[in-house]
Amino acid sequence: MTTAGTRKKRSERTIEEYLLSEQQLEDMYYHMLLARRLNERMLALNRQGRAAFVIAGVGQEAAQVGAAMALKRGTDYLAPYYRDLGMNLVFGMTAREAMLNLLAKRDDPNSYGRQMPSHWGNTERRIVTQSSVVATQFLHAAGIGLGAQMRKDPLVVLTCCGEGSTSRGDFHEALNFAAIHRLPIIFYVQNNGYAISERNEKEMPVPNVADRARAYNMHSAMVDGMDAIAVYQTVRPAVDQARNGGGPFLIEAKCYRLWPHSSDDDDSRYRPKKELEEWTKKDPISSFRARVETDGIFPKADLDEIEERVEEEVREAAQWALMQPDPEPEDALGHVYKEL
Amino acid sequence: MASMTVIEAVRSTLDEALGRDDRVFILGEDVEAGGVFRATEGLAAKHTGRVIDSPLAESSIIGISIGAAHYGMRPVAEIQFADFIHAGFDQLCSEASRWCYRTRGDAYLPMVVRTPWGGGVHGGQHHSQSIEAYYAHMPGIKVVAPAFPADYRSLLRAAIEDPNPVLFLEHKRTYRLIRQEVEGAPAETVIGRARVTRNGPDLTIIAYGLMLHESLAAAETLSSEGIESTVVDLLTLNPIDRETILESARATGKVLIVHEDTLTGGLGGEIAAMIAEHAFEYLDAPIRRVAGPDIPPMPFHHAMEDFFMPNREKIAAAARELAAY
Ligand SMILES: Cc1ncc(C[n+]2csc(CCOP(=O)(O)OP(=O)(O)O)c2C)c(N)n1
Numbered sequence: 001m002t003t004a005g006t007r008k009k010r011s012e013r014t015i016e017e018y019l020l021s022e023q024q025l026e027d028m029y030y031h032m033l034l035a036r037r038l039n040e041r042m043l044a045l046n047r048q049g050r051a052a053f054v055i056a057g058v059g060q061e062a063a064q065v066g067a068a069m070a071l072k073r074g075t076d077y078l079a080p081y082y083r084d085l086g087m088n089l090v091f092g093m094t095a096r097e098a099m100l101n102l103l104a105k106r107d108d109p110n111s112y113g114r115q116m117p118s119h120w121g122n123t124e125r126r127i128v129t130q131s132s133v134v135a136t137q138f139l140h141a142a143g144i145g146l147g148a149q150m151r152k153d154p155l156v157v158l159t160c161c162g163e164g165s166t167s168r169g170d171f172h173e174a175l176n177f178a179a180i181h182r183l184p185i186i187f188y189v190q191n192n193g194y195a196i197s198e199r200n201e202k203e204m205p206v207p208n209v210a211d212r213a214r215a216y217n218m219h220s221a222m223v224d225g226m227d228a229i230a231v232y233q234t235v236r237p238a239v240d241q242a243r244n245g246g247g248p249f250l251i252e253a254k255c256y257r258l259w260p261h262s263s264d265d266d267d268s269r270y271r272p273k274k275e276l277e278e279w280t281k282k283d284p285i286s287s288f289r290a291r292v293e294t295d296g297i298f299p300k301a302d303l304d305e306i307e308e309r310v311e312e313e314v315r316e317a318a319q320w321a322l323m324q325p326d327p328e329p330e331d332a333l334g335h336v337y338k339e340l
Numbered sequence: 341m342a343s344m345t346v347i348e349a350v351r352s353t354l355d356e357a358l359g360r361d362d363r364v365f366i367l368g369e370d371v372e373a374g375g376v377f378r379a380t381e382g383l384a385a386k387h388t389g390r391v392i393d394s395p396l397a398e399s400s401i402i403g404i405s406i407g408a409a410h411y412g413m414r415p416v417a418e419i420q421f422a423d424f425i426h427a428g429f430d431q432l433c434s435e436a437s438r439w440c441y442r443t444r445g446d447a448y449l450p451m452v453v454r455t456p457w458g459g460g461v462h463g464g465q466h467h468s469q470s471i472e473a474y475y476a477h478m479p480g481i482k483v484v485a486p487a488f489p490a491d492y493r494s495l496l497r498a499a500i501e502d503p504n505p506v507l508f509l510e511h512k513r514t515y516r517l518i519r520q521e522v523e524g525a526p527a528e529t530v531i532g533r534a535r536v537t538r539n540g541p542d543l544t545i546i547a548y549g550l551m552l553h554e555s556l557a558a559a560e561t562l563s564s565e566g567i568e569s570t571v572v573d574l575l576t577l578n579p580i581d582r583e584t585i586l587e588s589a590r591a592t593g594k595v596l597i598v599h600e601d602t603l604t605g606g607l608g609g610e611i612a613a614m615i616a617e618h619a620f621e622y623l624d625a626p627i628r629r630v631a632g633p634d635i636p637p638m639p640f641h642h643a644m645e646d647f648f649m650p651n652r653e654k655i656a657a658a659a660r661e662l663a664a665y
């Protein structure tokens with residue numbers, strides 16, 4: 001705890017224009033910033049040779065945090081994709097755990113060093129274990145939705161992928177099934193402009209991912225994924241509707257991948273510099289800060305204090321995680337089958 | 341309980357599982373109408389809402405079963421013909437087989453994928469395949485292929501109750517061909533254990549599915565010629581019952597492995613390697629394999645199909661040579 005004591009207590013009362021309370025707005029800012037600073041520290045560790053691989057959500061924090069905040073933690077399921085650090089943080093992942101995951105430490109609760117970093121999963125928190133194979137999780141989400149519907153369990157599943165991954169059959173099979181059975185699922189596509197080097201027009205013949213919903217007679221929406229508040233305002237009603245039997249939703253968040261695909265990618269081979277500069281001006285975190293500051297929601301000092309708190313949290317988490325035990329070689333064995 | 345066919349064994353076991361546990365449900369193509377082999381006939385009406393027609397999309401049948409099992413249901417997926425399961429290979433290989441491992445058991449998948457396999461039914465290329473070698477090569481998935489109705493009953497029940505993904509292979513040629521008195525049948529089988537079906541000192545024949553029946557018929561013929569063979573019904577193809585295989589190989593010193601899957605890369609190679617590694621000193625002859633030829637299975641015309649399929653005559657011929665070695 002730094003200067004938290006001096007900060008004004010946040011109100012839980014909804015601010016009409018935002019559909020969020022002061023407390024939620026603070027959480028939103030905090031989680032977006034935490035995701036960003038964690039990703040930055042992760043890349044630094046990679047460049048120092050201390051982390052083998054980084055795949056980040058930089059530029060997508062608003063799309064992720066705004067959507068995840070529309071869900072009920074402890075009730076709803078998240079079937080994320082590799083960039084979804086921000087979503088995982090909203091669902092309870094700590095900065096320390098994020099660093100354990102990056103470093104493939106023995107105690108990483110996602111996979112205990114068994115998977116590459118950013119392959120999420122935490123059964124207790126209802127975060128579904130994820131592989132590298134894109135779009136498979138859409139079918140897992142459909143299966144959870146089917147189970148919940150059969151048990152009359154009022155939960156919603158939110159599952160994510162990038163726009164390139166919507167070319168895969170599993171994406172379409174999942175939408176088809178979910179629409180036939182009106183399952184409580186939000187299919188959430190973060191369109192960040194690129195699938196590694198391929199632009200949208202190489203992935204689909206329609207201008208928007210959301211257009212694909214029509215083929216499945218499914219509700220759909222598009223939202224500015226650089227605006228966390230707009231994202232929340234779009235996803236929240238869809239979640240409520242799905243929970244009340246209104247069927248699935250396809251939501252496309254238009255955002256932008258501000259970094260190369262991964263720590264191994266050189267985006268200068270395919271990305272125009274000018275384009276990156278334009279999108280950098282729309283950075284989701286600085287625009288959020290500018291808006292709440294201008295609207296007088298939070299005084300500047302409070303926002304500065306959150307920044308300091310996040311910096312400290314990330315610094316401490318990295319330092320702590322580096323000291324944590326690695327798996328033993330023999331930890332490769334075991335748990336191939338579940339024994340009850 | 342009287343005598344029943346394989347398909348009756350499957351249907352009655354599904355019926356009982358649906359009745360016993362309301363987390364159990366069936367998902368597959370045409371299952372509400374009973375399925376093309378009638379394995380689920382009458383079940384949709386009896387177990388409302390838990391026998392569910394899927395769209396014609398195999399990856400989704402398996403992927404959705406994964407999600408439902410993760411959530412806490414007990415899905416029993418049906419893939420209409422094993423030949424079409426490959427569209428769901430990715431979901432089985434990349435997801436189901438690794439779910440438990442990659443979470444160190446925090447998450448696991450109590451699910452079954454049932455599918456009719458095998459040839460001898462004039463099914464041509466895409467209604468005759470033996471798919472087991474692809475899927476038995478995935479640590480994390482259990483693969484079961486019974487031969488007798490009583491084993492279909494006990495192993496299907498065990499598969500549904502198992503906390504892991506089980507691929508349950510039903511030889512479609514045997515569905516109505518093989519009948520057995522299930523009461524008083526050999527003791528309850530468990531997944532992972534093979535069974536010595538017949539005892540004889542001269543050689544060991546290892547087989548599963550339809551080929552187990554052909555091997556038993558061959559053993560009968562051989563017996564009339566004075567050659568007494570042991571016949572091992574493998575029952576579980578992964579994880580394989582090493583002890584039973586090695587024990588029998590050591591006892592007879594001569595081993596013949598039979599499968600209708602194509603020779604190269606078939607399970608016979610793995611079994612032979614296992615025996616060569618662990619029972620070499622006991623062998624009195626080279627290990628023999630009778631298997632489908634290395635052509636894409638299986639040609640349609642009956643003459644070519646018969647040429648492809650191993651049978652009791654081919655098995656007996658190989659066994660005679662082995663016995664005389
Ligand atoms: C089935 C499959 N094919 C290829 C890859 C390699 N790959 C990883 S990410 C990626 C691009 C994905 O693009 P998109 O869905 O737009 O998500 P983004 O990375 O842009 O967030 C590719 C081709 C993979 N992981 N899975």
Ligand SMILES: [Mg+2]
Nearest residue numbers: 162163194195
């Ligand atoms: Mg993309």
